[in-house]
Amino acid sequence: MVTNLPDGTFDLGQLESKIRHGYPDPHYPRSRLVCVENTHNIMGGRVLPLSFLQELRSVAERYGLAVHMDGARVMNAARAQGVSPSVITQHCHTVSVCLSKGLGAPVGTMLAGPKDFIQRAVCARKALGGGLRQAGILAAAGTIALTAMVDRLEEDHRHAKIFAQALLECDPPLYQVDMAAVETNIVRFYLRDPLLTPGEFCERLAAVAEGEARALGQGTRVLMFPHVGGSVRACWHLGVTEEDTQSAVSKLRFVAQQYAKERHRAR
Numbered sequence: 192m193v194t195n196l197p198d199g200t201f202d203l204g205q206l207e208s209k210i211r212h213g214y215p216d217p218h219y220p221r222s223r224l225v226c227v228e229n230t231h232n233i234m235g236g237r238v239l240p241l242s243f244l245q246e247l248r249s250v251a252e253r254y255g256l257a258v259h260m261d262g263a264r265v266m267n268a269a270r271a272q273g274v275s276p277s278v279i280t281q282h283c284h285t286v287s288v289c290l291s292k293g294l295g296a297p298v299g300t301m302l303a304g305p306k307d308f309i310q311r312a313v314c315a316r317k318a319l320g321g322g323l324r325q326a327g328i329l330a331a332a333g334t335i336a337l338t339a340m341v342d343r344l345e346e347d348h349r350h351a352k353i354f355a356q357a358l359l360e361c362d363p364p365l366y367q368v369d370m371a372a373v374e375t376n377i378v379r380f381y382l383r384d385p386l387l388t389p390g391e392f393c394e395r396l397a398a399v400a401e402g403e404a405r406a407l408g409q410g411t412r413v414l415m416f417p418h419v420g421g422s423v424r425a426c427w428h429l430g431v432t433e434e435d436t437q438s439a440v441s442k443l444r445f446v447a448q449q450y451a452k453e454r455h456r457a458r
Contacts, residue, residue: 197372199231200243203250212254225251228261229268229279233419236351236377236426238268244282258282263289263300267375270344284308293344293376294336295429299329340429347376347427350436354378354425357440365447376427379418387450389417395446403445411442 193201193209210222225247229239251258260283262268262276269276280286285304290296302312316322323329355373358366358380365387368380382392399410418424427436 195231195234197234197237199228199234199237199239203246206247207250207254210254210256222254222256224257224259226259226261227283228263230264230271230375230377232263232377235372235379235424236264236267236375237372238271238374239279241272241274241279241282244279248282257284259284260286262286264292264375266341267293267344267348270341271348271375290333290336293347293428294340296332296336297329299333299336301333343429344376346433347429347431348374350427350431350433351376351378351425353433354427354436354440355380358443361444361447363447363451365450366443378425379422380425381422384450384454386454389421389423392423392446393417395450396442400445400449403442407441407445409438411438413439413442 193205195201206225211219212222227239227244227247229244231237231239248258250256260280262280265276265279265286265288269279272279276288280303285302285308288301288303290299290301302309304312352370352373355368355370355378358368358378359370365383366380367383368378372379382389393415396413396415399412404410415423415425425439
């Protein structure tokens, strides 16, 4: 395992230091595969630069390794970079693509790669009890996801940026977010007050507080969850509209104001 950098990439020199190559040592497994995730979830939906993927492929081929991309949100990456998905996936040997999440299908993931690889993958799936019969209705939803839902991902990206900017401008200033890291449909932010834990904060968001409907005109439940490193993760997908985003912004402002009043009374 190598350490991810803030932009979702990793140091290729560190990768090379981890590769077991040459005469097989029975004490260690052989290095065969490099896996990347695009967009990178833990780093807040960061898009892997094409130059990095190209360099990674060169290193992998130098050592006879395959490159697999966990492309659960690769369509988001393609829209953010303004390229077709093939421009990204040309640097990988295999890729998985999720049809749910932002694309809106109820379930489904595709696996793509060379024909012999797919044949072996189908056999492995069968051996492990996978596969569905009469799955046409799900395949139809997947077709719609690929043909009608990719372009609209830009809406999710725009809403995420609107939300992140509102966090920065919130008064009182409870939230901390790196706008440069908001590249797609995920916003990872932090709470400036260490006394308010991400868990407690998310509980406040999910509940309708006393006086909220009077202050905002309605009660709003916003579902987020504590993320790695003491952060909070917000994610946009099909069905979350600009109106929903503005409602979430209003809720987070309300929570910040209520928390500030509580802290003031406690002094």
